[in-house]
Amino acid sequence: MSGERDARPMLVLRDIHKFYGTNEVLKGISLEVNEGELVTFVGPSGCGKTTLLRLIGGFTDVSAGDIILDGKRVNDLPPNLRDTRICFQNYALFPHMTVAENVGYGLKINGWPKERIRARVSELLEMVELKAFGERMIDKLSGGQQQRVAFARALSLEPKVLLLDEPLSNLDANLRLVMREEIRKLQERLHITTVFVTHDQFEAMAISDRLVVMKDGLIEQVGTPIEIYERPANEFIAGFVGYVNFMDGTVSALDAAAHTASVDTPYGAFEVSLEQKDIAPGDEVLMVIRPESVTISLDCGIKRKNVVCGTLRSYMYAGSLAKCTVAIGDKKMIIDQYNPRDAQRFTHADKVEVEIPRSVHLLKKKKERPS
Amino acid sequence: MATAELSLKVQAGSGSRIKDFLNANLINILAAVLFLLLAFFLLYPIIAVLIKSVRGPAGFTLEYYRAFFAKSYYYRSLVNTLLLGAINTAVCLVIGFCLAYMTTRGPWLLRKPLKIISLVPLIAPPYLFALSLIILFGRNGLVTRMLDLHWELYGFSGVVISQTLAFIPLAYMMLESTLMSLNPNLEESAYDMGASEATILRTITIPLMAPGLLKAGLLIFVMTIAEFGNAAILGGRTPFLAPDTYTMITGESDFNMGSVLSVVLIAPCIVIFFIHNYLLEGKKFTTIGGKPVAAEPRKITPLIKVPFVLITTLAAGAIFICFAVVLAASFYKILGVTDRFVLSNYLDFTSNQAIYNSIRVSLVAAVIGAVIGVLLAYVIVRGKFFGRSFIEMASLSGFALPGTVLGIGYLLAFSAPPLQLTGGIMILALNCVFRFLAVGVEAGISKLHQIHIEIEEASADLGASFLTTFFRIVLPIMFPAFIAGFIYTFMTAIVSLSAVVFLVSPGFQLAAVKIFDAAVYGEIGIASATTIKLVLIVMGCVAILNYITKKTRLGSAMGKPAA
Amino acid sequence: MKGKCVAVVVAAIFCVALAGSAAAQEINAYMGTSPDNNAKIAKFIKDKTGITVNQTFQSFGEIEARVKAEAPNFNADMIIGCGSSTGYLAKKNGWAVPYASPAWKGVADVFMDPQGNWYNIGNFSFLLVGNKDRLAKAGRTMPKSWKELLDPKWKGEIVMPSPLSSGTANMMRYSFLALYGDAEGWKFIEALDKNIHHYTRSGNAPTDLVGRGEFILGLTSDENVKKRLDDGYPLIWSVPAEGTGYDGTFALILKGTKKLDAAKKIVDLLGTPEFSALMAEIGYMTPRPAANALYGKTLPKYINLDLGKAADDKAKNNDIWKAKLRTDFK
The missing domain is CATH 2.40.50.140 (Nucleic acid-binding proteins)
Structure with a gap:
């Protein structure tokens, strides 16, 4: 449990509320995510987990509460100025660019020189085992390969927090198992703080240091997979994780x-x-x-x-x-x-x-x- | 088709043999019928125009073309027309894009009002703006007098402005649907990677919208250069090809020269159509989760916000004011001359009759158009026969043809027996059907690509005949495409002037022509009142259609006519 | 089953839309007077004969173009209100059904064809109109003669219809050619062109444009001036010293009509004093004498014209007009 070892909070959420009109979708969420930890938001659809992820990424404004990233309040920073990177459920790869261009997009935007971009891109592609695919167009890749490209792109700028929004839900069952192990291995190796969103409780348990079980805009329980499974806080959680x-x-x-x-x-x-x-x-x-x-x-x-x-x-x-x-x-x-x-x-x-x-x-x- | 081989093997009695043959070859028979229809109502009229342009009293001649190119007047007319088309297309795309961006990415508060203002003029005749501009900015216009302006409205700039205002709604509608189908996660990803808004626009949004932009541009260009209402009212002495063609046919009845002008009008459209097709080759981006979604409002940076808000406010404001002027004018005897409040403009019976006729024609056109559109889409996607790509090209090219051309073409092709159709509702309806076919066909094709052929095969496998499969499985699935084609044809047909003006006959006046005549004649009050009535009635019709489709829960792709 | 419901609804819409409104007795006519005058005439016919006239508003020029395009299969049964050129053309080509109407006995030669190919329901002329307010503001007075229009001070302030699309404009052209002779006439037209802002599509449009104050002066058909004055336009009209031209408003029965009896009935009605009274009230000089709404009892001075020659020369003059006036694009 790397998170417990250094226990430095990388991401802190303090009493987050979110309203859409009069509809309150997040009703006071407080949470600390430690450096290098993989925390999973899990819950039935409509529980607010994706909204919470988008709040952390800066795509949606918080209605009340604070988001603190590495000690700094980032509520008002737009996504491009936040040191978080998101991987969307549908990967959101740019279809008019090659694999290498996709992975190098953030580097280019941030003004890296061409040579460094090339080196970094090839390093990243090697890491996700797609070295030979740099010049391919996105639509010539399989789902799993697209997943890896999205992952490589999100990692390219070495974010402080990586946000993964149901990254495996578009893959078939076997590939899901393989990919989740790969993601976990990579995450541990890079020691990167990661927030993972899924509706799949087994996936959540298999991959996470800690789970955050949500329902109706509230956190029901936070804990390690063992705690959640063996000592569920209530009937809902008990039934939700198995x-x-x-x-x-x-x-x-x-x-x-x-x-x-x-x-x-x-x-x-x-x-x-x-x-x-x-x-x-x-x-x-x-x-x-x-x-x-x-x-x-x-x-x-x-x-x-x-x-x-x-x-x-x-x-x-x-x-x-x-x-x-x-x-x-x-x-x-x-x-x-x-x-x-x-x-x-x-x-x-x-x-x-x-x-x-x-x-x-x-x-x-x-x-x-x-x- | 899977059914084909299957049923051919089981040939029992002679009666069922015919049935089997029909069953097996129905798609081919259907394709043949559709091909004949296309050939007859789309290609033949165009060919008639082409022939007329090279056939003098003594057979083949290029004399008329020589006459065209020898006269600097026509040359000037051509240049003006192309320039108008180019400027108008560019400005409409920019403004349409800004509007679409604000209504799909901007603050919630602005989305609805902007959208309504941008879409309402879609059901008003394009030359409505010429009327408003005269009332406001004419030499004796309200604003001109108030501010003592010395701006010459009659001429190129006046036509450009009125034409631009007239086609912003179309640009907006097409670009909005493109933006809606663009997965917002793509832009968000770029944002997340550190790109600023301007960078996202430049590197992601606009490149991904390229096909939609191209298509909208082509359509606006073609419609601009063919729509002659604004040019005829505000052109002054500046010649444009569309009104020239109109005068040549209706005033001088010189069909040879009129055909030459039409062909010259087609040429740039065809060129652009091919450029458009060429550029789109291999650019059919597939985005996962391409369902239309409203993106969350963005914190738009001032660098983008200021010009976008400025442009959209100006455009929406201008459209709004022009509409307000028309609304005001409809209640005055003559707005700006004698400000006497009257209701008589609304009671004008001939305009009621014209509106009624317009709605009839548009409904007939919409029903036929939507049916043919769906059938064409089906044979294009599922058929395996020679000439399939030709049918596809032909059915999609209708919108690249200037309305005047098909108007004259129909007049030439169908005014004499045995194919005499002039002087009735059918010629008007058919003309609209084949001009606006592309939308229904495209919607149908994209819908069919979403259904796996396995569904049909499963049905056939269960023993259903081709017809049963078609009616029970294919049609219900394609219903949204049917509705899209229906509404688009209906709305476009009702305001279109460029083609039908050649085809109206005594006793069958159409609202668009009626409004144009009243406007040209100076009956601004009646023109305005008829426009308002038309807009309200069409909105009512569309609302009823929406209601029906919602009631029957078949309208998933409804709500807006996909472009 | 929802699909079926929708299909039924769609089919119903389709049938209702297609179903024509078949009335008892109808006739299709091309009518070239102004929209409200067309309506008045149609109402008069309906009231007196019970025949419904289906009509489209088109200018004289457009009606002629249409008839030429459609010949010999016309979409209308008759024309009520076309230029004389169309009448002569129809007679020459045998597009009209000759009918010696007893109701027309005793009218002057200019009002009917000896063989009954066409009948003239009313002469109209063209006028010079000015905008009172704009004249006053500019401190100018109405020109007294056509020649005064050539003064450069009017540059860009005069509108007139285009002879390519308007019968009224054709009348103006042949009147000037008759007044000054061919050579001088064309010189006048060319010189006038320098001051013309633009040429309108319809012969009545200048009345409106000048009435609204868009332009100070206009050469326009006299038929709608009375109505515009009544509407409250600040208009002033005059017949310049040289006089004005005129054209007939012809009615004729088109070959191939299946409603010959109804058409004849209408022609008969058009020859009655009551109809003349209606036309005079509108502002026409009528076959049966009646007080003219605009001019009263004293008719304006007319230029001496040969309408038949004017009709014959029309195409040729259009070519000359285009050649001479579309030169500023070189």
Whole structure:
């Protein structure tokens, strides 16, 4: 985690608000992005993540709040005077220029001498493995190649912050995986502060130092991928970053020494390890049960702790895992059984036992829960 | 077509054999019919003009051309015309660009009012500006008297100014749609890379708009040199080819010389058409996400802002004032002479009849034009037959032909049996159809390029005949193109004067001609009132069309007539 | 199914637009008097005979051009109001249907063709008009003779119609040629040209331009002067000492009409004293004597003319006109 190592804030957002007419699309965003860190804005469409990125880039005015870049307030600086560079979703490569001209555009604009431009462009093209493509026109490139050119162009002036707006969304699935690794490797090598916007939560988790999960113009949670996935702040985040089974319950007892809590549910009592401090006996809670954390096996004999019985409703074999749907009373639970090759196989209507791990996360229920 | 081979194999009875043959070759039959239509209503009239220009009483002769080039008068007329075209095109493009830039990149506040002011004159006859200019800046005009000016309105400068004001809306409309389809991220990227606004304009915006600019330039040039209303009213003794041609045909009935003048008028248009095609070769930039989008307002630097705001304010102000003058004049007996407030100008029955006729002609033209446009686009994109590129060229070249030429061509070609069409609604409608065909065809072609042939193949694969596929799949998808062609033809046909003035007949007066006659005759009040009525009625029609398409939710590409 | 709805709507628009307005009895006519006078005449015919006259406004020159272009298949059934040259041309080429109308008995020779090829519904002349306000401002008075127009002080302040497009202008030209003789006449026209600001398309346009004060003087058709005076234009008119020319306003039936009876009925009506009264009220000198709106009972002094010769010479004179007056472009 390079960000944590030097922990120098490169980009600071302070209580950013943005109105379009009377419509408030950003409702007070505060955030610090450290030097060399890759932070991802992720959230459903319309959450304001792209608007926030455009604010940082200077394409849109802030209605209230401050944007501080490397210690300087840049609210009123237009994009051309801000040391940020953006890569648009559609790459926005200039179709009337060659690859080299595209990559060298910013250098030329900034008055670099021709020789230096040539050297820098070839260095950049080498970096994105497009050395032989300098003289090509943009429309003669594949999507992935265009992506690289856009990346090289954005890096050409060594910006303080790189802004990537859904850079991978126009690529096909396999290429996406390759490109995201490449981007990450390059970003780490150049130690460049990067803000990445995506609606793809898995991409976000795979690539980021930290995630900023947004919804309706607000930040829902900021944290490392581990924090977001394993200790989501609310139901929305829990559901947003992966499939989740929820189970309602009430805390019946706490064991402070063992850091465990007992949770009563309509399906039985569970013992859960406790990390939160704010949970007290009698609290209504939601158990956040990830499908892959549950163990499933045939038969339902001896009663053990954290084990409930159910009936298999479906079993879908998908190579690396099998997706099982189990009915526990009136509740359906999705369970991922990994490496099914070496595990038990199930068929419809099998009686199974399901073991909920102690590590499940507990969410304290609010009065009105979002549906 | 995939259906072709398939259905040819299954030849059962003789009755179904004919059906199969039809089914398999329908696209070719369609192409042949369309080719005949184009040949008949577009090429034949032009050829008739060409022939007339070299056929004297004793057969082939170049005497008329000799007469043209021997007379310095005509030479001067030609030079004036080309100069007018060039100046007008350049000025219109600059102003149109500034307006389009402000309404697509400028502050939200300005976008709507600028857009409305720039677009309204589109449905008013171009020579409306000549009227306003006389009322304001004539030798005894309101402004002239007030400021004691000594500017000679009648002459080259007057024609240039009125003609420029008249064609700004067209330039604006075309450039706005070009700018709208230009992905704003491209300019933003350049901005982001450190380019200043002026640099972005120079290195990104304008180079990327080149095709749109070229096309708008060509269209404005052609329409300017063919539109004779302003030149006839304000030209004074300065000769221009279009009014000369008009006088030659309608006054002197010298069809030979009139044809020569027309051919001379075509020549520069054809040259420019080919230059335009040549320059566009390989410049069809594809921008990802080329959907029309409104870019966010930009912090425009003063260096750009000052001249742009100045130019747009001046242009919009001038257009607005000219319209206000026309509106005022419509309520006065004679504005500037006897300032008596009257409503009689609006009650003039002959103008109502003329407006009614104009709308009828334009509607018929719009329906036929949109249908033929869509069909042509279809055979051009999907057909595989000899002469396909020729059909494409022919159907797109209509707009490069000066209106006067096709007007005279129709008069020559269709005034005698067996092809007698003169003296009715059809000749007027057909003339408009084939002059303004290009827009519908282009919209259709670009729409078809967006649909994969697989969709049609899928339909055919499910057993649908060619016709079923066409009606069920192709037509609905192409509906926006149909609407674009419809509205453009409708609006252009209703104000166009240059061709129809040769073709109107007793009992079938058109509003554009009526307004021109009233203006020339000095009935400024009636001319103005008719213009206002026409503008309001056309706006009403367009609003109804918009409503229908919105209601039926088919109007994704609606709203504005793509140019 | 929305597509079908739209198709129906479009088809409906199309049918409504195409459907003509077929009235009971209609006739198509080229009419060359001013738009409102055309309307008055058409209304008179409609009131008296019930026949609707479909008309376009065109200048005399344009009507002649049209008839020449369309011959022998005319788009109109008749002409009500064309120049004499068109009448003589039609007679010479057999484009008119001769009809000896009983209603026209007893009119003077200048008002009808002996064979009934054409009828003259009213003579009109040309006048000199001036703008009172602008004359006063410049401290000048109306010229008393045509020759005075050659004074360089009028340079750029006179407008007149072009004989290439206007029958009135053709009348002016043959009148000057008749007044001064060919050689002197052309010299006059050339000298006058130096002072002419520009030539208008329509013979009535100068009345308006001078009335609006755009120019001080104009040579113009007399037909619309009365109306413009009534409208309130600050106009002053005169017939210069040498006198003025005149032209007929001819009506004739075009060959090939399918509505011969209706056309004949109209011709008969045009010969009645009531119609003459209408024309005189407008400002014409009529076949049946009636008080003229502009001149009253005393008719202006006329230059001696041969309208037939004027018609024959028209094309030749157009060529001479172009050759002589379009020289300043060399």
